[in-house]
Amino acid sequence: MLEIKNICASLAENEQTQILKDLSITFETGKVHAIMGPNGSGKSTLTKVVAGHEDYDVTSGQILLDGVDIEERNIEERATDGLFIGFQYPVEVPGVNNAEFLRLAYNAKRAAQDQEELSMDDFMPLLREKMAEVKMDEVFLDRELNSGFSGGQKKRNEILQMFVLEPALAILDETDSGLDIDALRIVAEGINTYRSPERTIVLITHYQRLLDLVQPDAVHVLAKGRIIASGGPELALKLEESGYDDLLAETFGTEG
Amino acid sequence: MLNLTELNTSLQDIPAPDAKHEDWRFVDRKNQREVLQPTFSWQSYATPSCTLQDGALHVQQLPENVSICTNPDIDDWVSEQINTGDYAARWSCTADAGCTQLTIEATTDTPLVIHHTGGNGRLLIDVRENVQAEIILINDIQEKACTGFDLVVAPHSRVTVDEIDTASGTQLYTHKTIRVAGDAEVIWNSISLGGALVRHAAIVELLNPHAHCTLRNGFSLQGNAQAHSFVRLYHRSPQTSCQQLFKTVADDESLTSFDGLVHMDEGADESEAQQRNANLQLSDDARVYSMPQLDIFTDDVIANHGSSIGQPDGEELWYLRSRGLSLKQARQLVIGGFVTEIAHSFSTDAGRTLALALLG
Known part of the structure; x- marks a missing residue:
């Protein structure tokens, strides 16, 4: 479970620019959460702050992963703790060879759990199994990491990394952007396959089309750096129909 | 016409270059120091077709359709090269230097593997029309080499060259002249760990419409190794195109330079040129010089060039770390991958494997 409590965050190079403003939200284990919101509302910043990106300073508040404050954990430690960001x-x-990178990432996780690292020979059967699960051609094993990949191939490679690393919490940032219908369906199938009672998935998206394929348990609206509404799947449908204007006016007044 | 006897100068007596067209300012010729490089056994990756020493070719087994001429008439070639004032060209044209010509008459079914062991001399490679050929050039220089390579590609042919410096602990100068006819293509990839002084010069002429040339080069330098690239690429006709990618990782006290010029003649309309020089400077004591240049004498062309000198990309490091890799691991991957990208683009399986093994 990830609990974000009263987080304020700004750019490290300009602390006057506060992006997240007293933001609080809880992502319960076993649930699929969707975060929606207008452009510039802070969705990607939230992702980077949770991941520990050094370009952002958390000036107040707490981020608790399974009850443990992760403020002092760096990027890679948060990853081996079970946090995954789909970019x-x-x-x-x-x-950088794709298969070798995946092996190094997998071994980083194993090392954090005091497990022996795997050689490429030992790792390949696992990798092949995961590639089959996400319907990814093995030709991508020998390709350079994301280099020359189409938008859809990159997103599928992100899903493959999620399957290999098996994080407890996956935040997928606009994973549906730039995908055609078939690629979107494949990525959505991957997410649905991955969801389980032990895992938390957070989908950041602008569109209902992803949520048509991956039914969320909860939908949250982020605007001006904080959560302004939460609800069930019906909230996303309402936003798809009427946009954000009413909600923004209701929350921030006519100047909103 | 130049008389070869006029060039009867010993290798050691050649004075410092006073070239009109080349710029040697970045090359530290006075402070070359011995460079220790790990022993690299390339023999398990490629079997030579021939060995090139002092311009003489000792044949093991040439691919089918490749013939050899040991005493070509090179005056025409020499006169053109010598007039460029190029130091390496002069060196490789001294009277005591040997010269050999290879002719590729038709498409070859196996790569021509040239094992270049040093000395001074020239190798002319004449590729006839409608030929597809692959060449692997292994510079295995134990002492010193100054070699001219002349590649002439006739219409409708395609030649790839994978060049690897497997041992260049002392001095290696190459001077390449590449002439590409219409509807023909040359792709020249090279990888080097540098040496006491490694310098690769390439003079490319795209002679007729739809001639194309790709040059990719990777230097990975440690200790006090030096490696330098010098390129002059001339678009002589309309609808010609070139792509250049030169990448270097410079660590410790190494020294590198890129001096590249794309020249588009008047009338070379609808031609395209891309030139990029990217460098990672990993230590304060490493020195990197970059001089990308465009000379455009016509309109209606697409030409761009760029140069960068910097540290490993922060976004790449962040991405790798977000998957659990430590900063040190991420840096190693990004730095290793920087030049490895060039090795991955090698045209032949053997060349690619060899280049990747050299980079470790």
Whole structure:
């Protein structure tokens, strides 16, 4: 379970620019949560703050992962603690072999759990199994990490990484953006396969189309750096129909 | 016409270059120091077709359709090269230097593997029309080499060259002249760990419409290794194209430079050129010089160039760390991958495997 309590966060290089403002939310274990909100509301910042990105300063509040404050944990420690971020724009890393990268990431997790690291020979059967689960062609094993991948291939590679690393909490930041209908369906199938009573999934999205394929347990609306509404799947349908204006006016007044 | 006897100068007596067209300012010729490089056994990756020493070619087994001429008439070639004032070209044209010509008459079914062991001399490679050929050039230089390579590619042909410096502990100068005819393509990839002084110069001419050339180069330098690239690429006709990607990782006290010029002649309309030089400077004592240049004498072309010198990309490090890798691991991957990208683009399986093994 991830509890975010009264978080305020700003850019490290400009603390006057507060992006998250007294934001509180709880993501219960076993649930799929959707976070929606207008552009510039702080959705991606929330993701990066939870992940421990050094460009952001948390000036107050707490982030508790299974009851433990992770403020002092760095990026990689949060990852081996079981936190996974699926990026909106996965970074291309030229020259780094995809399979080797996955093995190193998997071994980092094993090392954190005092388990022996796997050789490539021992890792490959597991990797092949996971690739089959996300319907990914094995040709991508020998490709350079995300380098030259299409938008859909990058997103599918993110889902593959999630399957390999098996995080307890996955935050997928606009994982549906830039996908065609078939790619969206495959990614959604992957998410549905991954959901379980032991895992928490947070979908950050602008569109109902992903939520048509992955039914969320809860929907939250983030605007101006804080959560302004929470509800069930019907909230997303209402937003799809009428937009954010009414909700913003209701929360922030006519100037909102 | 230049007389070879006029060049009867011994290797050691050649004075410091006073080239009009080349810029040697970044090359530290006075302070070359011995460079210790790990022994690399390339023999398990490739079987040589021939060995090149002092411009003489000792043949093991040439691929089918490749013939050899040991005494070509090189005056025409030499006169053109010598007029560029290029130091390496002069060196490789001294009277005591040997010269050999290889002719590739038709498509080869196996790569031509040239094991270059040093000395000074020239190798001319004449590729005829409608030929597909693959060449692997292994610079296995134990002492010193100054070698001219002339590659002439006739229309409708495609030649790939994978070049690897497997041992360059002392001095290695190469001077390449590449001439590409219409509807022909040359792809030249190279990888080097540098040496006391490694310098690769390439003069490329795209002679007729739809001639294309790709140059990719990777240097991975440690200790006090030096490695330098010098490129002059001339678009002589309309609708010609080139792509250049030169990447270097410079660590410790290493020294590197890129001096590249794309020249588009008047009338070379609808031509395209991309030139990129990217460098990672990993220590304060490493030195990186970059001089990308465009000379455009016509309109209606697409030409861009760029240069970067910096540290490993922060976004790449963040991405890798977000998957649990430590900062040290992430840096190692990003730095290793920086030049490995060039090795991955090698055209032949053997060349690619060899280049990746060299980079470790």
